[in-house]
Amino acid sequence: MNRWIPLMRRTVQTLSFFFLLYLVIRTAFPMEIKIPVDLYLRLDPFIAVISSLTHKGIIERMFPAFGVLLFVMVFGNFFCGWFCPMGATIDFFDRLLFRERKRTKPFEDASLRRLRYGIFFFSIIAGLLAFQVMYLLDPISLVTRTLVIAFYPPAIYLYNHLLPSVQTILPSNSFFMSSVPLPIFKVNLLIFLVFVAILALGVIRKRFWCRYLCPLGTLFSISSRLRIFKRSVTEDCTSCQRCVRDCPVGAIPETSPRDYRHQDCIACFKCLECPPQAVSFHFSLPRWKTANGVNLSRRYVLGSLAFGCLSALMIKTNPLQSESGLKNNRLIRPPGALPEEEFVAVCTGCGECLKVCPNNALQSTFLEAGLAGLYTPRLVPRIGYCEEFCNFCGRVCPTEAIRATSLEEKRLIQMGVAHINKTRCIAWDTDKICLVCNEQCSYHAIIGDEKKRPLVKEEKCTGCGICENKCPVDGESAIIVFSSGVQRKLKPEHSDNNG
Amino acid sequence: MDTSKKWNVTRREFIKGAAALTATPLVLHQLPFYGTLAHASSEADLVIAKHGSPSQLLQAAMTPLGGMGRFVKKGQRVVIKANIAWARTPEQACTNNPELLTALVKMCYEAGAKKVAVWDHTCDNYQFCFSRSGLKEAGQKAGADVLSGHGRNVYKKVEIPNGKKLKTAEVLRDVLEADVFINFPIPKHHFATELTLGMKNFIGIVWDMELLHKIDLHQCIADINTLRKPDLVVVDAIRILTTNGPKGPGKTEDIGEVIASTDIVAADAYAAAFFKHPKTGKPFKPEEIRFVKLAFEMGLGQIDLSKVRVKRVSAT
Structure with a gap:
């Protein structure tokens, strides 16, 4: 049984990634797919929590995410290790390209482990003050955005170049097919580099991103502390350190491999490959106490919060955000978008609307909408125009930053x-x-x-x-x-x- | 000497032989041969069919012209340039009548076409144009490929030797290379050029359509029409758009006619009269549409309908 778990996990991860890819590909005309194409984003509790806070109201579309959160609270974090498409990508590249460097001394990571909580607190407070940069770090939003902005145009480019040779092979069609209009996005290189950088961090430590940066993982860590499905180790443990080395999130301390930080565990079950078969998982009563936790001093937490507040203030007093004459009047938001201030607070920059727009009219901003509006969609008519009988962008927005409108309503906006x-x-x-x-x-x-x-x-x-x-x-x-x-x-x- | 002797045929023998040769297939293959004989003779160059369903109208309009068999031979590739330019519904008369397209494609296949393609370079997004106009479904139902020129790879840069202002253009390769080319326009009001007719429909084979406006739209329409004379023009005047053209929605008028012709200028000259001149309130004269006049002057066809063999038929 235990031998099958790694294979199973890898299969689920692969399927999950390709399912996301499938959904992203299907985020296009004619939008007749039955599954919501923004499913993964809707299942993301971090986006749900933050957008509800910044929106100061309930976002119906994000309800499924709270189900995921509840599941994680009770049973533990099964998301990161099994279903997260970002985690799957990182796992893949950690094995293939960015292998962890061998080191003689153990990696001291207490301060790094603290970092993700710092980022998390920073995000929450900055989010409350309507500074949306924390969305940039959400793994689901990040992976969809990267797929859409960085990988979708090159895929079309290759398709168009292969089309003539493919058509000579197919004799059935005697007429030439049109190539697909090439989608273009100004920020593609930047998005791509950020993505590669995140993957490359695996050289320092495998799943570096998940351990030390990911805010969604942090939310899961905080909420799964009272989980009931847990690991236990029998007396047979020889302290061989195998599980310590194998654990992809470093939840097992070297000094006492029989303990573990259960809130960080992503239920990958790698530690079941234990030479003396001392490890097992079973249900037990919730326990708040944890081994070798993070030292979150009051100073650290307050520091993060203060930094978040100040950053939000900086953004708020940026001329592009204020009512000054520098306002960008070429910044056209998609039809049905919330008022600018709310819009930048709720939009996660996931890129779903950029993908679905049939005319490539929606473009990702860089600094045109200020820092708070980084990677938010804008209409750039010279590249593409808003199609009259299309309301797709409102239909795919997971956080309702672009409201879903009927065609009649949309045509009057x-x-x-x-x-x-x-x-x-x-x-x-x-x-x-x-x-x-x-x-x-x-x-x-x-x-x-x-x-x-x-x-x-x-x-x-x-x-x-x-x-x-x-x-x-x-x-x-x-x-x-x-x-x-x-x-x-x-x-x-x-x-x-x-x- | 022997061989020359062999081929020494008297006049009488020759006539006998020729008569026998002509008669043999008539005896052996009576029906189809009579059919082609009937097709080959055309009674008119411009046929106007009225009263009937779209397919009846087309049938009625084509018969006096010599039938589809005159234009489409067995195994040929046919390109139909339809008007699918806008994401409008068929009732709004901004795009072709879907039933008529189905009938036209079917007729091409019945005449023996190997493959029929319906092309347009749409103005709105092609996906929305194709689905809202119902023309993709209509074309595919009859077995045609309904193709959109949204990718530059389907165009070919060509010289326009007879063009006055437009010297080169990128045009749909299939329009140039297909065995048979059918122009399938719908007459509409057009604010910039007064009317959009058969020749204006040609603009939809060009890659950079908007550029033509910059040069001289009327002359460009005439110039682009020198590239390839359509083998057949089928004007879809079942319902036409009389205001807010070419995109509409605007007022429509049910004319209920299908016009088939081999002369695009004559077809346009006839269709122009469906519309009233905004200033005089009288039907447009062909000379009042500048591109029709220019095309006539360039020798692309006959503008004077009295010099064209016109035939009016009733479909029912």
Whole structure:
């Protein structure tokens, strides 16, 4: 039985990763998949806790996460070792590429182990003050974001380049298929480097990220202290140190291998491979006391909290975040997004909306929305416009930072208003007939005057950006969408469509 | 000397032999041969069919033209340039009638086509255009490949030797290379060019469509039409869009006609009259649409309908 557990665990981990990958791939038109594509994010208690705190309300979509938390509280942390796609990736690369360095002296990690609690407290307090950087460290959000921003475009690139040779093999189709429009994201390299850096930390210690940084793991550690499914060691233990070496999270202290920090245990059952067969797992009464815990001094906790408060204040007083004239009026949020301040507090930057957007219109911000808005979605019309009959971004947002809207409702949301630069516009600047913007506008918001020059009717413009996208002027468009920072609801138009 | 002797045929013998040769297949394969004989003779260059369901209209419009067999031969690849440009529903008349597309594709297959592809370079996102217009389903139902030109790899950069302002363009490779090319437009109001007709439908084979607006839209429409003369033009005038074109939604009008022609300029000249000039309130004259006039001047077809063999038929 025991021999099968590692194999089983590896299988579950692989399946879990590929299931996430499958869900990310299916986060696309036509969105008819029955399983919620943001399932993993919805099962993430760290996101659930923080977003409920920052949102100051209950987020219905995140309910499943509390179920996971409850399970972990009672039975212990089965998530990190078995189901976490980030953990699976780290385990894979720890074996394949970033092997732990051999060392003669034991690795002293008490201070590092404390670090994750520091990060956790920092996150909570900063989160309460609406500073969303802690989402960047959430493993599920991180892994989806990396898949979408860093790996999805290269995958499409390769597909497009392989397409001609694949099509010559397939004789059935005598017509050439179009390549897929290449998705592009400005922050891809940065996201990729962060991901590689996290994997490379495995050189110092295997599962470095999980042991010392991951805030979700910390939440599990804190909450699973009263677990009832626990390890016990019989008198046969010879202190051979095998379990100490094997434990991927370092929960077994060298000095006393018969004890362990049960709250850190991720139930991988590696310690069952014990030469004298002294280790077993069974149900027992909850116990608060733990061996060789973390020394969380009052000074350390208060320090973390103070640092979190101050960081949040720095962010809050950043000009981009304040009401100053530096506000970025080209920062167009997706349709149905919460008001800016709440939006940056609730958006986890997971990248689901970037993936689902059929026109690659949603882009990840870097610093355009201030530090608090790092990796949040924005509409960049010159890259892609907001499709009229699409409400996918609201349907995939796990934290409801983009509200789920009906198509009718979405088509009346004004994200911004288009403005014509008459010195660059072909029709205004020369006497040519252009009117691409009028032709493309879905909402009859652009009309032509008697000389066939375009004019914007602000009360009808939704700011979808199709005009800016299709404008044939080189470089920056002659018609540009500006946002006022608040999304308005337009008056429904009595359609003059008699069909 | 012997050989020359052998081939010495008198006039009488020759006529006898020729008559026998012609008659043999008639006797052996009577029905199909008569069929092709009937197809080969065309009574008109522009046929207008009225009254009937989409498939009946198409059938009625095609017969006087010589039937589909005149254009599509056995084993040929057919490309239909439909109008699937917008994510609109069929009732809104911004895209082709799905039933008519199904009938057209079926007719191509019945004439012996090996494969039929329906192409368009959509303006809205192709996935939404294809599903909302119902045209992907309609095309696939009849066995066609419904393809979108959203990837640059399906285009080919070509010179336009007869183009006046547009000298090169990237156009759909399949349109150039297919054995048979059918232009399948829907007439609509168009704010920039007054109307969008068969020739304007050609813009949807170009990769950088918006660029044409920058050069000179009307001349570019005429120029791009010099690239390949469509073997057949089927104008879908069952329901047309009369305001807010080309994207709509706007007012629609049920004309209930299908026009089949071999002359794209003549087809456009006829279809222009469906619409009223915004200033005069009278039906458009073909010369009032600049690209039609330019195309006529460039010799792409006949603008004067009195010089074209026009035939009106009733489908039922």
